[in-house]
Amino acid sequence: MPIPQKIQELANKVRNAIFGKDVREAIAEALEESGKTSAEAREITEALLDGSFDQGLLDTEIREKLQQLEQDYAPQLTDLGVQLAHTMTQVDTVQVKADNNASMYWQPPTQLPARKDHANYFFDTFGSNADGFINNLFEPLRLANISHLTRTSLGKDASGTYDVWRYVFTPKKIRKTLILGAGIHGGELTGILAVYLFLKHLMEDWHKYPQLAYIRNNVRLVILPIQNPWGVSQPHPRVRQNSNGVDLNRNFDYKWSEYAGASTPFGHDYKGTAPFSEIESQYIRDTLNTYSDATAYLDIHNLGSASHDYVAYNSINATNQFIYDDLINFLVRDIATPVINNSQQDTPSAYNYSYHVKKIVSGNPEWADGRYGSTYGSVELTKALEWFGNIIIQHARQDVFTPNEPFVIETHFETGTTTITINSTSLVEINQFKFIFTPPSDGILLFEGVVTVKSSDPASINTFNPFIGQESTDFQYGFSGTINRFEVYSEGDKRQTIPFYSQTYLKRDKVASVGIRAKTTVGTVTIYRYRGRITFIPSEKADRLKVYSANTGTWVQEY
Numbered sequence: 001m002p003i004p005q006k007i008q009e010l011a012n013k014v015r016n017a018i019f020g021k022d023v024r025e026a027i028a029e030a031l032e033e034s035g036k037t038s039a040e041a042r043e044i045t046e047a048l049l050d051g052s053f054d055q056g057l058l059d060t061e062i063r064e065k066l067q068q069l070e071q072d073y074a075p076q077l078t079d080l081g082v083q084l085a086h087t088m089t090q091v092d093t094v095q096v097k098a099d100n101n102a103s104m105y106w107q108p109p110t111q112l113p114a115r116k117d118h119a120n121y122f123f124d125t126f127g128s129n130a131d132g133f134i135n136n137l138f139e140p141l142r143l144a145n146i147s148h149l150t151r152t153s154l155g156k157d158a159s160g161t162y163d164v165w166r167y168v169f170t171p172k173k174i175r176k177t178l179i180l181g182a183g184i185h186g187g188e189l190t191g192i193l194a195v196y197l198f199l200k201h202l203m204e205d206w207h208k209y210p211q212l213a214y215i216r217n218n219v220r221l222v223i224l225p226i227q228n229p230w231g232v233s234q235p236h237p238r239v240r241q242n243s244n245g246v247d248l249n250r251n252f253d254y255k256w257s258e259y260a261g262a263s264t265p266f267g268h269d270y271k272g273t274a275p276f277s278e279i280e281s282q283y284i285r286d287t288l289n290t291y292s293d294a295t296a297y298l299d300i301h302n303l304g305s306a307s308h309d310y311v312a313y314n315s316i317n318a319t320n321q322f323i324y325d326d327l328i329n330f331l332v333r334d335i336a337t338p339v340i341n342n343s344q345q346d347t348p349s350a351y352n353y354s355y356h357v358k359k360i361v362s363g364n365p366e367w368a369d370g371r372y373g374s375t376y377g378s379v380e381l382t383k384a385l386e387w388f389g390n391i392i393i394q395h396a397r398q399d400v401f402t403p404n405e406p407f408v409i410e411t412h413f414e415t416g417t418t419t420i421t422i423n424s425t426s427l428v429e430i431n432q433f434k435f436i437f438t439p440p441s442d443g444i445l446l447f448e449g450v451v452t453v454k455s456s457d458p459a460s461i462n463t464f465n466p467f468i469g470q471e472s473t474d475f476q477y478g479f480s481g482t483i484n485r486f487e488v489y490s491e492g493d494k495r496q497t498i499p500f501y502s503q504t505y506l507k508r509d510k511v512a513s514v515g516i517r518a519k520t521t522v523g524t525v526t527i528y529r530y531r532g533r534i535t536f537i538p539s540e541k542a543d544r545l546k547v548y549s550a551n552t553g554t555w556v557q558e559y
C-alpha cells in the first residue's frame with residue numbers, strides 16, 4: 001500500500017528541516033497527519049465489519065427486480081416458447097422432407113401387423129378370404145375417400161364365386177396412369193397388403209411425403225388388388241392357380257406356345273389350354289387395353305421362400321431395369337450380405353405380355369416372405385411397403401420410357417491389296433460389309449451409304465441391294481415383295497459411285513444384320529470403296545416408321 005501523499009510530504013519536510021524548532025514542528029505535523037489517516041482507515045474497516053452494507057437487503061432488492069422483470073416479460077417469453085416449439089416441429093418436418101427428397105426414396109412409417117396373434121393388428125390375414133380383403137381393407141378406404149377412389153366389378157372369376165374388382169384412384173389432374181396388380185397367385189398375400197397400405201398412405205397422409213404428394217396430384221392408379229380371388233380364398237397357404245388349376249401368370253399370349261410348364265391343371269406353372277383361356281387373365285388383358293397409355297403395369301408378387309432380400313423379375317432389356325438396380329443398391333445399405341435376384345424371364349406371364357406385346361413397361365417385383373421376421377408382422381410389412389412403395393413411386397416419376405439412346409455406326413471398306421469381285425448373276429451377300437448386332441430395344445434402323453464400283457464389261461448392268469434383316473420369322477431382305485425399292489444400279493465399265501439407302505423396323509432381342517448384296521448381268525464387278533452409316537432410333541411403336549405410296553397416294557402397311 002503506498003504512503004499517502006500528505007504524509008510523504010511531511011516526512012520530506014522533517015528530513016529537510018535544519019533548525020531545531022522547524023524539525024520539532026515538522027515531526028509533530030507528520031505524526032498528527034499519520035494519526036488522522038489511520039483513524040479514517042479504522043473507521044472504514046469498522047464500518048465494513050459492523051455491517052453498514054446490508055447484503056440481505058441487496059439480495060431482496062435484486063430478487064424483487066428480477067420478479068418484476070419476469071412478470072413484465074412472461075407473456076412474451078411464453079409466446080417465444082410456443083414459437084420455438086412450433087419452429088422445431090417445422091424443422092423436423094422439413095428434415096423428413098429433405099431426407100426423402102435427398103434419397104428420392106420413401107421411408108414409410110412403421111406399419112401395424114396384419115395377423116391376429118400380434119398386438120395392435122389391423123387385419124386378420126390368415127383368417128380372410130378375397131372378400132375379406134376387399135370388404136375390410138379396400139372398401140372402408142374407398143368409402144372414406146369417395147371423391148378419389150372408385151371401383152368396378154370386371155365380372156366373376158372362373159369359379160363364378162368371386163368378383164374381380166378394379167379400383168381407380170383419380171388424382172387432381174391425370175397426367176399419367178400406372179396399373180398395379182396383386183394376388184395373381186393365391187398364396188401371395190403380402191403383395192395385396194402392400195398395395196392396400198400404399199393406397200392408405202396415399203389417402204391419409206400423402207401431404208407428409210413429397211413422393212406421395214406427387215402421385216396424389218398427378219398419377220391415376222388403376223388397381224387390380226386381387227387378380228385371382230379364388231386362389232386367395234382357399235385355406236392357407238391358399239392356391240397359386242385359379243379354380244381351373246391354371247397358373248394365370250403363364251396364360252398370356254407371349255411365347256405361350258413355346259412354353260412348356262406343368263402338364264396338368266394345378267401343376268405349379270400349368271399354362272392352360274390356350275392363351276387367355278382364363279377369364280381372370282382376360283380381365284388383366286382388357287385392363288391393359290383400356291389403359292393402353294399407361295406408363296407401366298406392375299404385377300406385385302411374393303415368394304414363399306425367403307432366399308433373397310430383394311427379387312424383381314423383369315423383361316429382357318427392359319427399359320425400366322435401372323429403377324430396380326438403383327433402388328436395390330439403396331435398400332441394401334443396411335444389409336451386411338445382401339442376396340439379390342433381378343433375373344430376367346421369358347415366360348408367358350402378365351408382365352412379359354405387357355412389355356413385349358402391349359408395349360407397356362412392366363415389372364414383376366417380388367417380396368420374400370419372412371425375411372424380416374414374422375410374415376405379415378410389423379417389420380415385414382414396413383419393409384415390404386418400403387420396397388413395393390418405392391417401385392411404384394419410381395415408376396410414377398417416369399414420363400417417357402425410352403432411356404435407350406439412338407446411336408450411329410459408321411462402317412467402311414477401302415480396297416487395298418484385296419479387292420471384292422462379284423461374278424454372280426443372282427444377288428449374293430458381300431461378307432466383308434455385313435454388320436451384325438442385337439438392337440437394345442425395338443426401333444427404326446436407317447442404313448445409307450455409297451459404293452464405288454467398276455465393271456469388266458461395257459454391256460453389264462450391276463445391281464446393289466442394301467439389306468436389313470433380322471433372324472427367325474422377322475428376317476427379311478429389305479421388304480419382301482418390294483425389294484427393288486432398295487436396289488441401285490451401275491451400267492457399263494466406267495468407275496462409278498452409287499448412293500443407297502434402306503430402313504426397317506427392328507425388334508429388340510433378335511440378331512439383326514445389315515449389309516449389301518450384289519450381282520452383275522455379265523463379266524465381273526469390282527467394289528473399290530464402301531461407306532455405310534447405320535442409325536438406330538429406339539421406338540416402342542412400329543407405326544412410327546410410315547410408308548407412303550406416291551403411286552396410289554395411300555399409306556402402305558409394311559410392318
Ligand SMILES: [Zn+2]
Pocket residue numbers: 185188301302
Ligand atoms: Zn407370384
